[in-house]
Amino acid sequence: LGRSTLAGGRLHQQQFSADTLTLAQGHARTWLDANGQFNLLSLFSKSSPAKANSAPWRFAVTQTQLDEFTLKFEDQSVQPALALQLSPIKAQVTGLDTGSNEPVQLTLQTALLSGGTFRVDGTVHATTGVADLQLKMTDIALAPVQSYLSKFAALQLATGKVSSRGRLRYGDPQGAGAQLVYEGQLAVKQLLLKEVAPERPFLSWDSVGSDDVLLTLSPNRLDMAELRIEKPSGRLFIAADQSVNLTDVLKRKSAAAPPATPPAVFPISIARVRVADGTLAFSDASMRPQFVARMLELKGVITGVSNAPDQSAKVQLDARVDDYGSAKIGGQISLLSPEKLTEINMAFSNLEMSSLSPYIVKFAGYRIAGGRLWLDLQYRVKNSRLQGENKVLLRQVVLGEKVESPGALNLPLELAIAILTDSDGVIDIALPVSGDLNDPQFDYGAVIGKAIGNLLGSIVTAPFRAIAALFGDSDKTLDSVIFEPGKASLAPPERQKLAAIARALKERPTLKLVVPLTRSETFDTLALKSLAVRREIVTAMGLTLVPGEDPGPVDAANARTQKAVDIVFNTRYTPTVLAALKERDLQAAGTPAPAFYQGLIDKLMAEQSVSNEALAQLAAQRSDAILIEMTQTNGISTARTSVGQVQRAPDADAQSVTLQLQLEVTK
Incomplete structure (x- = not known):
């Protein structure tokens, strides 16, 4: 202790009081020993017991x-x-009195040598320990916790800092609802985790945070309404033996007898996880040669994140692959129990085949020099190994050099192309990856059944196919643009189509592109109904959506979602109607709450109105998106584009609305 000052001190009959006490320039050292024992406890354990019936001192x-x-x-x-x-460390305690029931006022602020600052303001009861504090942590460096991380994973915590601001209440379970309650904001920024051997990035993000964190102890629970993940970057690697790096980095513990009573699970619930601007590097070394893909601009929503038994989260993610490719990830997954991972579907569309030739080598025996590929991967994980059923769709294949492959067809190249290419220039292969991935069972009979005839003659049967072939693109689907129901945004594959049309228009100055006003009476209506109800439910949850954001799937099993559905339902009907439904279905019939609320959601969607004006506006927005892409992005004169008549899209596919383009001669 460097300096101490006492003013106004008084001592009388086991009572000590003072006006001010100042302690400065002090140093203290504490530790947990190798057995996890706190050194200061030994000071108190050796103290003499108080004499019986002795009056306590009052300070x-x-x-x-x-x-x-x-x-x-x-x-x-x-x-x-x-x-x-x-x-x-700088602190001030006001009103300390061990003989009083009044709380003391506490202010403390300090900085960590490793980085970051910490501040506490609030009240503490000196006798009971009851506390009500405002905490503020700013940019606390995470590097010191490397020692704890190393116990569980072969990872290096290169960078990262945590900030939080909130209210901490302790020792008042009646008033706060738990022995300890923390409510506030939390953010972890600039995190970078690296694999140790070899050293390479494993996981990083700009920011992961929530403005609505509720943590309680006794009873235990962690709840978040929304967790935002900004610019995450990860690496998913499947080794030649089908092991996955996500589990390989975890350190395996020696086998031990299970405890007589399993430890209680700490309940965790996150209603909604929003991902923005992410990157995922995916590679599969179990393929020969190796399959590699990089997904950029990863975004989407995960709902119903929980570690409750048999609870799985719903996933909806989208990403861009290369310039014009896209990827979608969906399904259900137990995020906090990887061994219980169930169904994950990864759909890649419009990928450049030159970098994805491993899947083609299996049946063709050649690398792919050019072309486009659609890949549907259905993965299941059990004991950290993958099983799956993959489907491959290819267009405009350009073969490269020959590659030795045990599963390849031993046929002349010309006959192989004739077998694998249909009249649309499409190769469609069922490619299972379960069992021994290096020796898949190639369905030769199915391939023979898909053999084509007269491919070259069919390429020029329509105007768009004619201009496509003229400029080196044999895709006959250039005459259509695909939209998702209820949406007017152009997907990367559709933008590529328009770029090809623009090149053709520049070479053919007498052609004019006509874009009809297209909508689906069935699927656009259903999509707009669903979007309106889902947006209203998310808004009722107190969450904010950015303009044009899809709120994602609704988790009817989540308590926050159920409250929001009640609010929305009451705005459409009356509380009396809702109460009657609950009495009939929940209480009398015993319908499970998730099924009941899903029924309410379905009812809201079914009875949501969509005006003809809304459908007309959607059709106009689609036409505008195409015209802007053609004129502003691809440099086509506005005189060479126009809006056509109203067009009803065929209701053939619930997942897409097809807008049929038209060509006219300029006047």
Whole structure:
């Protein structure tokens, strides 16, 4: 202790009081030993017991101040030992009195040598320990916790910092609802985790945070309404033995007898996870040669994240692959129990085949020099190994050099192309990847059944196919643009089509592109109904959607979602109607709550109105999107484009609305 000052001190009959007590320039060191024991406990355990019936001392200090203190802490139970230094520590305690029931006012602020600041303001009861505090952590460096991470995973915590601001209540379960309650904001920024051997990036993000964190102890629970993940970047690698890097980095513990009573699970629930601008590097070394893909601009929503038994989250993610490719990830997954991973579907569309030739080598025996590929991967994980059923669709294949492959067809190249290419220039292969991925069972009979005839003659049967062939693109689907029901945005594959048409128009100055006003009376209506109800439910949950954002799937099993559905339902009907439905279905019939609320959601969607004006506006937005892409992006004169008549899209596919383009001669 460097300096201490006491003013107004008084001592009388086991009572000590003072006006002010100032302690400055002090140093303290505490630690947990190798067995996890706190060193200060030994000081109290050896103290003499108080005499029976002796009156306790009473201490009262009006104002206590600490200034320029340094505290060093070590955890010697981990290797290397964790070391923290807090300096300078500045604190002020007002109204300390061990004989009073009034709380003391506490203010404390300090900085960590490793980075970051910490501040506490609030009240503490000196006798009971009941506390009501405002906490503020700013940019606390995560590097010191490397020792704890190393116990469980072969990962290096290269960078990262955590910030939080909120209210902490302790010791008042009646008033707060739990023994300890923390409510506030939390953000972890600039995180970078690296694999150790070899050293390479494993996971990173710009920011992961929530504005609505509720943490309680006794009873235990962690709840978040929404968790935002900004610019995440990860690497998913499947090795030649089908092991996955996500589990390989985890350190395996030695087998031990299971405890007589399994430890209680700490309940965690996150209603909605929003991902923005992510990157995922995916590679599959179990394929020969290796399959590699990189997904950019990854975005989407995951709902119903929970570690409750048999609870799985719903996933809806989208990404861009290369310039004009796209990827979609969907399904159900137990995020916090990887061994229970169930169904994950990854659909890649319009990929450049030159970088994806491993899937073609299996049946063709040649690398692919050019072309486009659609890939549907259906993965299941069991004991960290993959099983799956993959489907491959290819267009405009250009073969490269020959590659030795045990599963390849031993046929002349010309006959192989004739077998694998249909009248649309499409190769459609069922490619299972379960079992021995290096020796798949190639369905030769199915391939023979898909053999084509007269391919070259059919390429020029329509105008768009004619101009496509003229400029080196044999895709006959250039005459159509595909939209998702209820949406007017252009997907990357559709933008590529328009770029090809623009090149043709520049070479053929007498052609004019006509874009009809297209809508699907069935599927656009259903999509707009669903979107309106889902947006209203998310808004009722107190969440904010950015303009044009799809709120994602609705989790009818989530309590927050159920409350929001109640609010929306009451705005459409009356509380009396809702109460009657609950009494009939929930109480009398015993319908499970998730099924009941899903029924309410279905009813809201079924009775949601969609005006003819809304459908007309959607059709106009689609036409405008195409015209803007042609004129502003691809440089086509507005005189060479026009809006056509109203067009009803055929209701052939619930997942897409097809707009049929038209060509006219300029006048």
